[in-house]
Amino acid sequence: MQLNFFKYQGTGNDFILIDNRDFIIDSKDISLIEKICDRRFGVGGDGLMLLENEENFDFRMRYFNSNGKEASMCGNGGRCIVAFAYHLGIITDSTSFIAVDGEHKAKILNNKKELLISLQMQNISKLEIGEDYFYLNTGSPHFVKFIPNHNNFDTYSEGRKIRNNDRFKKEGTNVNFVSFQDDSIMVSTFERGVEDETYSCGTGVVAAAISASFKTKNQSFKIITKGGNLKVNFEKIDSQNIKEIWLTGPAKYVFTGKFNL
Ligand SMILES: N[C@H](CCC[C@H](N)C(=O)O)C(=O)O
Secondary structure: OEEEEEEEEEOOEEEEEEEOOOOOOOOOOHHHHHHHHOOOOOOOOOEEEEEEOOOOOOOEEEEEEOOOOEOOOOHHHHHHHHHHHHHOOOOOOEEEEEEOOEEEEEEEEEOOOEEEEEEEEOOEOOEEEOOOOEEEEOOOEEEEEEOOOOOOOOHHHHHHHHHOOOOOOOOOOEEEEEEEEOOEEEEEEEEOOOOEEEOOOHHHHHHHHHHHHHHHOOOEEEEEEOOEEEEEEEEEEEOOEEEEEEEEEEEEEEEEEEEEO
């Protein structure tokens, strides 16, 4: 048996997409999903997504980390699945779909080879402000720490330490390091579930931008990640309430193939 898959990436956060409207894959098969995501034994990806049917919405997004476990929301993945739905002819230039954290709207801003997509994220109504960190859930949980610069900064080791400390060991957290670079912020992320630094993390840059607004008062940020540039803008009602959060960036179809089951 062979399984049709499509590979996409959004700022270097890479995903395997499967059209599961006819349930060709069993979403409970954690070891199969882990194997497909494996960079040596499988296709390779930071995560895998299933596109499924959902009444009253264009589709349902189901996101799995590369460890095979169904996870919380993924911002880069969200843009990639919108691009996938567009290529499948399910949507045209805008959509409303359902993900694990609720409804998301998205707009396709251009349809060049690399689609530029704006994805609306859930409102925030709770944010922890520590002495030298921020902790918030932007669809996925994110610990945010500001550093003077990223020169020789070891995101993997520093992120791994925080992800595995007493507080986060059990559930895990994603960990973001943020530095200011001219009119942008640079963000590097250690992702739980991948247990490694990824080239970019959408929900992570949203958390980083919201945290940075406590330092600059801006409500719109240009973001630099290892895998490319993103934009985040939002409306800050007060220190605990943020709405109209939009993540904008590229989503690119890379290749397709058949996975040998
Ligand atoms: N890369 C994703 C986040 C995946 C979330 C996952 N690593 C978790 O919290 O379990 C993003 O672009 O938002």
